Amino acid sequence: MTATTHPEFNDKTEALEVAKAFAEGVHGKTVLVTGVNPKGIGFATCQAFASQSPAHLILASRTLSKTQETIDTLKAQYPDVDYRPLILNLSSQKSVREAAAEFLSWSDVPTLDIVVNNAAVMNIPELTLSEDGIEIQFATNHVGHFLFTSLVMPKIIKAAERNPKGLTRVINVTSLSPTMGVFRWSDIHYQKKNKDLPEEERPPFDIHRAWGEVDPEENSYLPLEGYNQGKIGNVLFSVALNNKLYEKYGILSMAVHPGMIPTELSREAAPRTWDAIKRMAESSRFSYRTQGAGASTSLTAALDPKLAMPESRDGKENYGVYLMDCQISDKALPGSVSSEKAERLWKLSEELVKEKFDW
Numbered sequence: 577m578t579a580t581t582h583p584e585f586n587d588k589t590e591a592l593e594v595a596k597a598f599a600e601g602v603h604g605k606t607v608l609v610t611g612v613n614p615k616g617i618g619f620a621t622c623q624a625f626a627s628q629s630p631a632h633l634i635l636a637s638r639t640l641s642k643t644q645e646t647i648d649t650l651k652a653q654y655p656d657v658d659y660r661p662l663i664l665n666l667s668s669q670k671s672v673r674e675a676a677a678e679f680l681s682w683s684d685v686p687t688l689d690i691v692v693n694n695a696a697v698m699n700i701p702e703l704t705l706s707e708d709g710i711e712i713q714f715a716t717n718h719v720g721h722f723l724f725t726s727l728v729m730p731k732i733i734k735a736a737e738r739n740p741k742g743l744t745r746v747i748n749v750t751s752l753s754p755t756m757g758v759f760r761w762s763d764i765h766y767q768k769k770n771k772d773l774p775e776e777e778r779p780p781f782d783i784h785r786a787w788g789e790v791d792p793e794e795n796s797y798l799p800l801e802g803y804n805q806g807k808i809g810n811v812l813f814s815v816a817l818n819n820k821l822y823e824k825y826g827i828l829s830m831a832v833h834p835g836m837i838p839t840e841l842s843r844e845a846a847p848r849t850w851d852a853i854k855r856m857a858e859s860s861r862f863s864y865r866t867q868g869a870g871a872s873t874s875l876t877a878a879l880d881p882k883l884a885m886p887e888s889r890d891g892k893e894n895y896g897v898y899l900m901d902c903q904i905s906d907k908a909l910p911g912s913v914s915s916e917k918a919e920r921l922w923k924l925s926e927e928l929v930k931e932k933f934d935w
């Protein structure tokens with residue numbers, strides 16, 4: 577039965593503490609983290625892994641100068657780790673393919689034990705398409721990670737061949753979106769007004785109003801909606817990976833909500849969205865936690881050996897695939913953790929990247 581080792585870990589637990597508790601799971605391993613902004617959760621995630629002597633820590637991000645800043649800071653703290661920058665622009669499939677090929681070519685890094693897909697963009701004000709013609713938040717947050725993880729899978733499978741079952745892991749950093757959002761299956765390119773979508777695909781209008789939208793029914797694209805698609809995608813990606821890879825290879829995947837952390841995530845948000853975020857913070861609809869506490873659920877999901885293959889519980893599918901506050905959460909909506917929807921998204925993602933994956 578899936579459970580955590582430390583029920584006392586919570587929203588205040590720091591990632592360094594989690595890494596220390598599961599130090600054996602990091603020693604000598606190869607870990608890859610995407611989105612390693614020195615001011616973001618990715619930095620704290622890398623720092624926690626670095627604190628327990630991995631063999632290689634691969635920092636995959638789009639801005640080399642920021643990646644180097646993170647590496648320089650960590651090198652000063654933990655000089656014995658082999659840090660490797662990898663340029664990866666998740667919103668460009670060409671860049672993702674180049675990054676994966678570069679990583680696969682490193683013969684001195686033959687295996688990949690832990691992947692933390694942490695990078696994301698949020699609150700892009702207007703409908704913006706990636707160079708591959710996909711809404712940029714969905715393209716970056718889900719499709720890019722789907723493609724990158726799938727392309728580097730040979731090294732993940734190699735790691736799984738020597739690790740105990742369930743200890744080779746792919747962690748997808750999601751958000752609260754799976755607890756409140758719906759996936760826009762019939763209109764992923766935002767051609768319909770929200771009010772014209774099938775009822776089960778209509779966005780939660782009250783939530784969008786709270787995020788500063790005046791007439792969300794009349795719009796097709798909403799900034800938070802683009803984010804929700806990718807973040808629900810992150811959980812469904814974990815569900816699909818488990819269904820495809822756990823029995824065969826022992827690879828386990830989970831998706832985590834990190835909590836609310838004041839980072840640069842909403843750097844592109846419109847003033848109306850910023851005003852709404854400030855209002856919500858002031859009205860205590862959420863409270864911020866530290867960068868380190870924002871990384872602790874990723875570390876728990878990546879390392880806790882008690883976490884196992886998600887299961888059906890209380891009529892809900894895939895209990896154990898979604899975590900928050902360092903614990904398993906049952907707050908995700910059924911559509912965010914459905915195996916049938918996960919397979920549907922897998923097929924859609926393969927179409928979007930024009931490649932099929934089967935291991």
Ligand SMILES: NC(=O)c1ccc[n+]([C@@H]2O[C@H](COP(=O)([O-])OP(=O)(O)OC[C@H]3O[C@@H](n4cnc5c(N)ncnc54)[C@H](OP(=O)(O)O)[C@@H]3O)[C@@H](O)[C@H]2O)c1
Pocket residue numbers: 610611612613615616617618636637638639642664665666667668693694695696697698716749750751752833834835836837838839840841842
């Ligand atoms: N902060 C929160 O309150 C919160 C709440 C819920 C979920 N999350 C999730 O937590 C994760 C980390 O976010 P954060 O808050 O730490 O935000 P952040 O500081 O903005 O970090 C996001 C990282 O993603 C990278 N990134 C963005 N677009 C990319 C692309 N196209 N290719 C490669 N890398 C890209 C950024 O790189 P650059 O800096 O170089 O642009 C940055 O390193 C995200 O998945 C986010 O959805 C955060």
